[in-house]
Amino acid sequence: MAGRVIVNLIVMSSGVLARAFAQAYRQALQNASRNGVAHETIHNMKKVSKTMTESEARQILGVTENAPWEEILKKYDSLFENNAKNGSFYLQSKVFRAKERLESAAKKGAEGITGLNI
Incomplete structure (x- = not known):
């Protein structure tokens, strides 16, 4: 009986953590787009060369x-x-x-x- 309670607790807490990470990720994307960071990063990536100098x-x-x-x-x-x-x-x-x-x-x-x- 105690094992079943512990497993349920672990499953529920992992679901809560997954939702929290997803929400934090969405918020980070919104903040980045608001600040122009995403556009700046994409612009900087165009300058990266893959050839060795x-x-x-x-x-x-x-x-x-x-x-x-x-x-x-x-x-x-x-x-x-x-x-x-x-x-x-x-x-x-x-x-x-x-x-x-x-x-x-x-x-x-x-x-x-x-x-x-x-």
Whole structure:
């Protein structure tokens, strides 16, 4: 009998909590639209780029702007193998994309890259 009362109490309280969270969420959306926060957030999201910049690629690989291509490859190989051993596919893919970005910049002859003889 006590178990049934406890279960009913848990079910009723979870329903009350769910309604309270839903109401709080609706209120937060109303406040955001009134203050213009939602519009500003959408506008800022348009500025976000999904492509990696050359600077980000250099930071990921830990190389300077004047690093020769051999050093970039050495850093890439080291980081790629370490992440392969430790099982971090996300970091491994970031390292790969960083090398790929620097490689494409070198092929295009982008300014600021020195010593990249591919």
